[in-house]
Amino acid sequence: MKKLISFVVVILCFFSLVGCKTKENDTINIGMVGPFTGNLSTYGNTAKNGAMIAIEEINANGGILGKQIKTFVEDDQGEADQVISAYDKIADNIDFLFGEITSGNSEILAIQAQKDKMPMMSPSATAASVTINRDYVFRTCFLDPDQGEAMASYADEKLNAKTCGIVYDNSDDYSKGLAEAFEKKAKELNMEVVVYDGGLKSGSTAEVPSLVQTAIKDNPDCLFVPVYYEDAAVFAQELRKAGYDKPLLGGDGYDGVLGVLASTNDYSAVNNTFFSSHYSVSDQKVVDFINKYKAKYNEEPAVFAALGYDAIYMIKQAMEKAGSTDKQAVRDALAAIDFKGGLTGDIKFDANGDPIKTICINEYKDGKMVLVDKRTK
16 A cells, blocks of 8 residues: 555656746756837847847857756737736746846836846846846846936037937836936036927827927927937938937937838938947947847847847856856846956946946947947946
8 A cells, every 4th residue: 555655646746747847957047038029029139139149159158057058038028917927937947037128117027036036137127216126136238317417418518519409208218217317417517408398109100290390499409319219210300301400319229220221221310310328339349249140130230139148148157156056146146246348348236236337429420330439337
């Protein structure tokens, strides 16, 4: 009878192991949560593609701690109500969490990652609140206030702007955060803000002509329009059609505008356009990465790709310093990291898990990106 019971126990244990999700110990498991389909998929896939290039390079060179990296990818379609369900599908299987991409959804994911003590790295969430009081949450990108302030200072110091206009998307955390930071810094610098309009809606072109007329009514010395590259391209085209040829300013979301305009082969709309960025194409390693990305994916990468790439290499460095995938040890190693030679610069983290790094300011000139200034956070 005892033998029979023992046999039954063994069988039950076997089937319980088969039926349950169990972490694979012979690989380094990185989970990815983000908008890989839906309206925001262009950003999610760009970041993921950059990360996958890094993973392929690392695996080809022996992996991490002698193990190959395996990815667990879950699509939340950019929808806030799907973020946690996407994460829950992979949480038991992973050593580290890559994502989310947008600030709003990263906030949701960060709350759960902190509860689970799951080390998390967002490549591109710029809202300041994402990392506050969350010691397991890090980011590769600089924050909205950092780049908003940098662009206002640049407009004052280098463009000699005395007046400015600000047009943004009040429904988008990224756009709103940059607009608020720029306005605050501009006023500190005694720059007059002649228009402050939050009516620019992502993906909608109907209101752009009227917004352009509102923005240029008082002929400001510059316009700050912090949106992502698809909307920036549309706004720039309408702005130049209306005869405004003064500087157009933006944030890191402008990286990708040239790809949007490539089909027209006319880049004149974004001449005299300045924007904060995480890198400069004057850096040879960035050029090499861009060429590798184009060869693999047959498209121009936006800065999200470089941020994703650097995120993976920072995860690698932290795990190697920790000597294991123990989540607490990896978190501690990441907090103390001194990351050198990344595509987006050298990186250390402050007490909030935010990167201390250089902000590049680039200008578009006849279809090329040109570095014009660098500012340290």
